[in-house]
Amino acid sequence: MIFILVGYMASGKSTLGRVLAEKLIYNFLDLDDYIESQEQMSISEIFKTKGEIYFRKAETKYLKELLEGKTNLILSLGGGTPCYGNNMQLILDATNAKSLYLKASIPTLVNRLKNEKGKRPLVAHIKTDEELSEFIGKHLFERSPFYSQANIVLPTDNKTTSEIIDELLSKLF
Numbered sequence: 001m002i003f004i005l006v007g008y009m010a011s012g013k014s015t016l017g018r019v020l021a022e023k024l025i026y027n028f029l030d031l032d033d034y035i036e037s038q039e040q041m042s043i044s045e046i047f048k049t050k051g052e053i054y055f056r057k058a059e060t061k062y063l064k065e066l067l068e069g070k071t072n073l074i075l076s077l078g079g080g081t082p083c084y085g086n087n088m089q090l091i092l093d094a095t096n097a098k099s100l101y102l103k104a105s106i107p108t109l110v111n112r113l114k115n116e117k118g119k120r121p122l123v124a125h126i127k128t129d130e131e132l133s134e135f136i137g138k139h140l141f142e143r144s145p146f147y148s149q150a151n152i153v154l155p156t157d158n159k160t161t162s163e164i165i166d167e168l169l170s171k172l173f
């Protein structure tokens with residue numbers, strides 16, 4: 001089985017993915033980390049030197065690579081991965097895979113992202129909490145229709161990682 005974690009930037013995909021993999025004794029892969037290692041460049045550098053279109057093409061290419069022939073895997077995606085090209089369909093069609101949407105509210109995302117903007121080029125330029133909140137609101141309006149197609153939707157506000165994992169496991173098994 002492959003569990004594929006989707007959700008907005010800072011929704012907890014990488015954090016939860018690592019802990020879930022430990023708990024299930026599965027392998028863990030993070031698509032952002034995989035892109036950085038394959039491209040030998042940080043995501044921010046890729047955006048800066050090659051541009052977002054290059055990044056999105058690379059993202060689709062590496063997503064396909066990671067979905068092929070793998071099992072016992074937790075795969076955390078980038079925040080935009082399901083929302084470009086045919087990626088959400090690839091995720092839904094992947095053999096022996098279940099997708100999980102970690103759904104977080106705008107205030108929760110603002111609180112997390114305001115401290116971690118540096119490594120996320122799409123929000124790095126945003127100055128105030130109000131602007132960040134407006135940006136996330138508009139972005140979620142565009143992106144939610146993709147995230148919401150996931151097999152399981154899990155609201156995560158005010159829950160610890162271990163609470164989310166317990167809830168997830170009760171839904172899965």
Ligand SMILES: Nc1ncnc2c1ncn2[C@@H]1O[C@H](COP(=O)(O)OP(=O)(O)OP(=O)(O)O)[C@@H](O)[C@H]1O
Binds near residue numbers: 076
């Ligand atoms: N359940 C939680 N409660 C509180 N903080 C959390 C929770 N899950 C994650 N965080 C924190 O939120 C921040 C973002 O988490 P993480 O990097 O896992 O998000 P992500 O979904 O992988 O983001 P991206 O799409 O940008 O890769 C981290 O500082 C992490 O420690």
Ligand SMILES: O=C(O)C1=C[C@@H](O)[C@@H](O)[C@H](O)C1
Binds near residue numbers: 080081
């Ligand atoms: O939401 C997005 O579009 C992104 C999220 C990150 O995980 C990275 O994949 C990159 O910064 C783009």
Ligand SMILES: [Mg+2]
Binds near residue numbers: 013014
């Ligand atoms: Mg991540």
